[in-house]
Every structure is written in structure tokens, then in C-alpha cells.
Amino acid sequence: MTVVDCTGFAGQLTALAARLPDIPRRDLHGFLERAGELAAELPTGLGTLLDEFNASGNRDGFLGLRGLPVDAEDGLPPTPTSTPAPLDRPLLRMEAMLAIVGRRLGLHTGYKELRAGTVFHDVYPSPNAHHLSSETSETLLEFHTEMAYHVLQPNYVLLACSRADHERRAATLVASIRKALPLVSEEYQNRLWDRPLPCRVDVAFRGGVADPGAIAGVKPLYGDVTDPFLGYDRELLAPADPEDVEAVGVLSKALDEVTEPVRLVPGDLLILDNFRTTHARTPFTPRWDGADRWLHRVYIRTPRGGQLPGGERAGDVVTFTPRS
Ligand SMILES: O=C(O)CCC(=O)C(=O)O
Ligand SMILES: [Fe+2]
Structure with a gap:
């Protein structure tokens, strides 16, 4: 498993975080621009790891950073119960890490229909949450x-x-496609290759309609034949043709077999390669x-896969166009 102990960098990272604006949401573009400058000053050992992951990924499809500076339990506000966060909420240390590490990789992106287009999301349990x-x-x-x-x-x-x-x-x-692919026979790989399958979308993107159905087309495997990208969603992908159903079933089983669990603890930052993995x-x-x-x-976008058509800044908010 690719988890890197960062405790040795904690002092330098704390010093970098202290140079970020204290109220990130007041001027988010300015905040992320500053984070971009600080990202160039990351300790070499950590900066190089991130650059290498960004350039070639790894077999696991993720990079875990452990032991980053985090707010002490008694200094942390209560876990939120609503979203988005108030505009005047002071910067938390883990948000500072997401800002700087994220800028080393690419551009933070807000999705207009999701959480009011905000860029920093709180993820917390909520009673009666929708199952997706x-x-x-x-x-x-x-x-x-x-x-x-x-x-x-997002990349x-x-x-x-x-x-x-x-x-x-x-x-x-x-679950990483680099690990799962050898478990899928060539016949099924070919079936899933470059083939858009009907796919539903998350509630935020349904335009207020209860169930618009499969309004998108998602290719389970595409890109470079020898090192494909993965598009896989166990709830939303809705193959109709029996041969597609069977092939998705085989891929699904392969993904289960290579699954790696990561139990996040305070001070952890998990980078998921969203073009080569699926997560749960x-x-x-x-x-x-x-x-x-x-x-x-x-969410971070990079030029890979054509995700940055041109002229973007970190903190931009994009609108929904379904893949087809
Ligand atoms: O809670 C988690 O560990 C992951 C949740 C998730 O899938 C997400 O926030 O995108
Ligand atoms: Fe997720």
C-alpha cells in the first residue's frame, strides 16, 4: 500500500500553511493562487513524490500522506451538520494541506450543481442521507x-x-484498474473497450427531476490500450445489453479482488487517481x-484526459455536460 509517513515534514508544512490567508472562502481564487506559490516550496522529498505520482501514477492508484499537520481535537470546531461551510470559517490545517498539495497536482475545481459550486467540501455523516x-x-x-x-x-x-x-x-x-485488468480476460476487455454504456448521474446533476434515467454514456475502459482509464460506478452504470451486463460483472468482480482499504485518521490526506480507480x-x-x-x-483537474480545455484558474466552477 502506498502510504507515506510525512511526520518529518510537519515543521516545514506548518510554516507553509501559516503563509496562507486565514479566511480561505473570502477570496478563494486569491487563496488558491497563494497556495500555488507555496506548492513550489514544498519540501523536495514530498514535492518529488507528488510530481512522480502526477506524471505516472502507481499500481495502487492512490497515494496516502500520513502525519500531516492537523488541528488538535480540542482546537477543532464541532463536526459540521450542514453544507456549505460559512464563508468566514477560519482555515483548518487539513484544508491548508488540501490547498497546497492540490496545487502541486493541478487546479481545484468547483462543480456548479454540487454543493452550491463550492470548492472545499466537508464530508460528514448526516441522518437520513440519500444512499448515494x-x-x-x-x-x-x-x-x-x-x-x-x-x-x-476531476483527475x-x-x-x-x-x-x-x-x-x-x-x-x-x-480498487485500481492497473491491478484489476489482468484479472479480466481479453474477450471481456474488448467488450468494455471504448464502449459508452448507459449511466445514471448523481442526485445533484438530475436537474430537480427525481429520476431522469441513464442520461450519460460512460466507457468502463478507454484511453491507452496497454494502460487504460477506468469509468466504473456500481450504482449508476446501467448496462442494458446482456453481453455488457456480463462484461461489467466480470470487471466488477476483478475490482473487488484487488480492493485496498484505507482507514483515514487525523493528519491523513488521500490522493485518489480518479481516472484509474473506483472508491467506496x-x-x-x-x-x-x-x-x-x-x-x-x-477535486483537482489536470491536463490529462483533456480536462483543462484552456484558460482555467484554480477555484473555477464548471457546469455539467454529460459524457456521451
Ligand atoms: O468517506 C469516505 O471515505 C469517502 C467518501 C467519498 O466517496 C467521497 O467523499 O467522495
Ligand atoms: Fe467519492
Whole structure:
């Protein structure tokens, strides 16, 4: 598993974070521009790791950073119960890490229809969450490639942890196509190759319609034949042709077989290669006591896969066009 101990960098990272504006949401473009400057000053060992991951990825499809500077439990506000965060909320340390690490990789992106187009998301359990929502807790959040159905799909999903669940039971599951592909026979690979399958979209992108159905087309495998990209969503992908159903079933099983669990603890930052993996989260039990699991999330776009057509800045908000 690709988890890197960053405790040795904590002093330098704390010093970098201190040079960021204290109220990130007041001028988010300015905040992320500053983060971009600081990203160039990351300790060489860490900066190089990020650059290498960005250039070629790895077999696991993720990079975990452990031991980053995090707010102490007694200095942390209660876990949120609503979204988006107030505009005047002071910068948290894990948000600072998402800003700087994210800028080393690419451009933070807001999605207009999702969480009011905000860029920094709080991920926390919510009672009665929709079963497809990151706010679920006692049910499994099934495998999904984030916004696989969106033309401007993010290249990376970054999750940073301020609080774990009380029992430290929740695991973020990651399945990598580089590991799963050899388990899929050539016949099924060919079936899934460059073939857009009907795909539903998440609730935020349904335009207020309860169920618009499969309005997108998602290719499970595409890109470079020897090192393909993956688009896989266990809930939303809706193949209709029996041969497609069978091939998706084989891919699905292969992904299960190579799944790696990551239990995020405070000070962890997980970088998911969203073009080569699918991710999930196992159940946990919230106590609704203000100290429930609390992650921070950002989406990063890079030039890979044509995700930056031109002229973008970190912090831009994009609108939905389904893949077809
Ligand atoms: O809670 C987690 O570990 C992951 C949730 C998730 O899939 C997300 O926030 O995108
Ligand atoms: Fe997700």
C-alpha cells in the first residue's frame, strides 16, 4: 500500500500553511493562487513524490500522506451538520494541506450543481442521507469513480481527515484498474473497450427531476490500450445489453479482488487517481455528538484526459455536460 509517513515534514508544512490567508472562502481564487506559490516550496522529498505520482501514477492508484499537520481535537470546531461551510470559517490545517498539495497536482475545481459550486467540501455523516451520498454512514457507500459521467470529470479526488469515526471502523476502499485488468480476460476487455454504456448521474446533476434515467454514456475502459482509464460506478452504470451486463460483472468482480482499504485518521490526506480507480466507504456508526467523522474534500483537474480545455484558474466552477 502506498502510504507515506510525512511526520518529518510537519515543521516545514506548518510554516507553509501559516503563509496562507486565514479566511480561505473570502477570496478563494486569491487563496488558491497563494497556495500555488507555496506548492513550489514544498519540501523536495514530498514535492518529488507528488510530481512522480502526477506524471505516472502507481499500481495502487492512490497515494496516502500520513502525519500531516492537523488541528488538535480540542482546537477543532464541532463536526459540521450542514453544507456549505460559512464563508468566514477560519482555515483548518487539513484544508491548508488540501490547498497546497492540490496545487502541486493541478487546479481545484468547483462543480456548479454540487454543493452550491463550492470548492472545499466537508464530508460528514448526516441522518437520513440519500444512499448515494457521501453523507451516508451506517450503509456501505458503493464503488464509484467520481463524476465518471461528467465531461469535466476531476483527475484527482483528495480527501483529508480532521476526525476519524469513534471506532475507527470506516475504511475508504480503493480498487485500481492497473491491478484489476489482468484479472479480466481479453474477450471481456474488448467488450468494455471504448464502449459508452448507459449511466445514471448523481442526485445533484438530475436537474430537480427525481429520476431522469441513464442520461450519460460512460466507457468502463478507454484511453491507452496497454494502460487504460477506468469509468466504473456500481450504482449508476446501467448496462442494458446482456453481453455488457456480463462484461461489467466480470470487471466488477476483478475490482473487488484487488480492493485496498484505507482507514483515514487525523493528519491523513488521500490522493485518489480518479481516472484509474473506483472508491467506496464501509459502514460506521455515528454518535451525533459533534465529534463524528469529518473529512475535507477537493477535486483537482489536470491536463490529462483533456480536462483543462484552456484558460482555467484554480477555484473555477464548471457546469455539467454529460459524457456521451
Ligand atoms: O468517506 C469516505 O471515505 C469517502 C467518501 C467519498 O466517496 C467521497 O467523499 O467522495
Ligand atoms: Fe467519492
